[in-house]
Amino acid sequence: MYRVVWLILICCAVQVPLFAQKTQALWLDDLPIKSFSEGIPAVLPKTTAAGDSMLINGRYFNRGVGVNATSILAFYLNGKATEFSALVGVDDKGNKDLPHTFYVVADRKVLFDSGEMRLGDAPKPVNVKLDGVQRLGLLVKVNDEGRTKVYSNWADAQLVMLDKHLPKNIPNTDERYILTPPTAKYPKINSAKVFGATPNNPFLYTIAATGDRPMSFSAKGLPKGLSLDEKTGIITGKVLKKGTYTATLKAKNALGEATKELKIKIGDTIALTPPIGWNGWNSWARNIDQQKVIASAEAMVKMGLNQHGWTYINIDDAWQGKRGGKFNAIQPNDKFPKFTEMVDYIHGLGLKVGVYSTPMITSYAGYIGGSSDFENGQITDSIVANKRAFRYVGKYRFEANDAKQFAEWGIDYLKYDWRIEVPSAERMSVALKQSGRDILYSISNSAPFAHVKDWVRLTNSYRTGPDIRDSWNSLFVSAFTLDKWAPYGGPGHWNDPDMMIVGNVTTGTQLHPTRLTPDEQYSHVSLFSLLATPLLIGCPIEQLDAFTLNLLTNDEVIEIDQDPLGKSARLVWNKDGIQIWLKPLEDGSYAVGLFNVGDFGKTPESYFRWGDETSKSFTFDFAKVGLKGKFMLRDVWRQKDLGIFNGSFITDIRHHGVVMLRMYSK
Known part of the structure; x- marks a missing residue:
């Protein structure tokens, strides 16, 4: 009895668990590794990204993960891992001119930085402790600039997990908030304002309109050779003669009617608006x-x-x-x-x-x-x-x-x-x-x-x-x-x-x-x-x-x-984690996107989502992007006028989010 009590006291004093949790070593290449990849090029288990044997400085590896160019692997560990180990290096069939840097990042802390590695360098060992880590990122950073065969490897890569736990994908549980108000019941024509077709080729254009059904359609000023189905709004036929024709489209239901002008350009150019x-x-x-x-x-x-x-x-x-x-x-x-x-x-x-x-x-x-x-x-x-x-x-x-x-x-x-x-x-x-x-x-x-x-x-x-x-x-x-x-x-x-x-x-x-x-x-x-x-x-x-x-x-x-x-749109501002893209529109107004991109790509930590990101307050100074004077601002996503602003506009922008505006000069 006394021996058991004494053993418990000793274990508590040195913080040794009386009943240690079991662990298991898990090969990364046994996971569905593609699902953890947030990069663009291929990620393959047990081979290079090209499907060949992994080879670093003449040494072959049968286990591991082969990646291409800048690679991002993100894992949700939820405190259920204890260790990560690997040998890292540029594959012998990779690009000989580009330096690669390998990082292991855990809960915003860089635990391993390989420094620049090139083809022919010996593989470097990685061994980091992960006790209590929630989120793990494995990053290979390389400035490939579109070049091919930028192969590198996480060879013999293993996670040691507690009990039978497995790593999961990073949670994506943020509120899926809806901004756009419901569509109105009265008619509204939403078709593009211009459409191009080639002379004597089959013509197909559908009037896109929201509002309660049934709805009828009509059009005035259609060029010769075209006809409209009044029940469907589908315009078909052929136009033989080149030219620009202006038609007035109409959509009507029990609550009212809507009209819109359509320019039909019969000539050498189609796809006058993006598909x-x-x-x-x-x-x-x-x-x-x-x-x-x-x-x-x-x-x-x-x-x-x-x-x-x-x-x-x-x-x-x-x-x-x-x-x-x-x-x-x-x-x-x-x-x-x-x-x-x-x-x-x-x-x-x-x-x-x-x-x-x-x-x-x-x-x-x-x-x-x-x-x-x-x-x-x-x-x-x-x-x-x-x-x-x-x-x-x-x-x-x-x-x-x-x-x-x-x-x-x-x-x-x-x-x-x-x-x-x-x-x-x-x-x-x-x-x-x-x-x-x-x-x-x-x-x-x-x-x-x-x-x-x-x-x-x-x-x-x-x-x-x-x-x-x-x-x-x-x-x-x-x-x-x-x-x-x-x-x-x-x-x-x-x-x-x-x-x-x-x-x-x-x-x-x-x-x-x-x-x-x-x-x-x-x-x-x-x-x-x-x-x-x-x-x-x-x-x-x-x-x-x-x-x-x-x-x-x-x-x-x-x-x-x-x-x-x-x-x-053009990129007119890129500073302190904010990008502004400005697009001129046909009616003289501007469409603007204020994007909170954070410091993405500037630090190893920035490539991963940690779950603690916050909004940023931003003062949109019109003059700094070449706009002067007063503007009526409209929140495009909320379809809501915000008022007239003289010279600037202050707003919060969510992390990796946007404030999208339409600006009308006043």
Whole structure:
């Protein structure tokens, strides 16, 4: 009895637990590691980011995580871990010119800093204690500037966890606050104010209007050759003569009527405003099929998105079958058994249809592309099985064949995807213009800035960067760095930072709610609209919740994106964690985004979300961004006038959030 008491007293005195908790060593490569990645390039378990064996200074590793370029891995430990260990270094097949720095950050404290490491350096050991740590970040920082093969490794990486606990994703439980007021019951026309079409090509335009149904539509001043369905508001036909025509649109229901002027420009330029719609890749990836596409189109109507101007239903990679038909063009695979009927049905809803292709022999998903090393254009099963080896433009090319087939089907949009070079872009541009149909031409991905004048000349939109991911880092890289592209975007040729990352998305992992916080989502939609970019929803439309639907149906925000002047916002202030983006509008007013980006990218800690972030008070001095005098300010998200302000405006901006204003000179 006395011995037991004495043992307890000794244990308490030296703070040794009488019954120690069990621990387990957990390999990072046994986790679903992609789900923890908030960077942009690939993250792979047990291999390099390229899928090769991990090799650091001649030493092979069978365990670990391979990353590419700047990499961010974020874990929620909730105090259930005790230790992290690894060997870090630049992979022997990586870029020899770029220094990498590895950091381990826990609850805002840097626990490990490797210093600059280069290819050929011996791996450095990491061993840090994590007792009580809530959030852990593993960061590799490298100034890659778009260069490829920037490979590095967290070799033999292990977490020691208490009991059977596992690391989780960083919580995203902030209030999903709704700002936009409900849509009014009386009619309001939300269509873009200008629309372009080519003479003698099929014309399709739908009057987008909110308000109680039933609703009837009419139009005065339509050019000869066009007709309007008064029940649906769908305008179809062909216009033979070039020119600019002004039509007055009308929408009427039991509560009243609304009118709006529409400029119809029949000429050489289409896509006079950025395309706005849906793309299937971040919803369904390779699992896309005809039923899912139809469900998306029907949901766009059922959810009322079409009443706010959302138009395109775009099928991404994985629809392609074999070559055939009268044009020897790409035909749909067995997931799309009634392709023509599907297109006709979607057009009947007043929506437009897009497809995906590539000038390469195989697409990124491994389907047939627009070229071949065989004269008949076919690809073999062995090519499909080794798809990575055939991601190049083959000897025989079929742009004209495919463009004619797209036109015959009634396709309205083409996403053309590869490592972009001018000759392939030009060949398809010519083929589409000769197809007999207006097909919006969007090239992807990572268009080289050095050739931006060619993209403006040849295409209707061009991807300015890599594939987007649902993280603040990816959004920041994709959109907050677009100022140098801004002078080149405009009517007929738009800067494209990729799809929107709201709702449920599958960007490299299974379908899950976006990891952007609500504040970051408001910033996302605001900046895309200010930049006059394409707005392409990347989530299953039928799964939209009230918050996301509200985010996508603010007509004043969409109007800024669709402004006929077509000017991109410019970055006019970037200081003390605040960015100001300023966009001139056709009516002489300005759209402004005040963004609290914090010190993102400036310190290792800034790459992670710690859960204790706060708002920042900011004085918006008009003169410092080139605006002088008095302005009436309107809160665009709340659709509320704030009053007249002389010279400045003081506001709080939430962390990674935005205050979006429209400014009218007084």
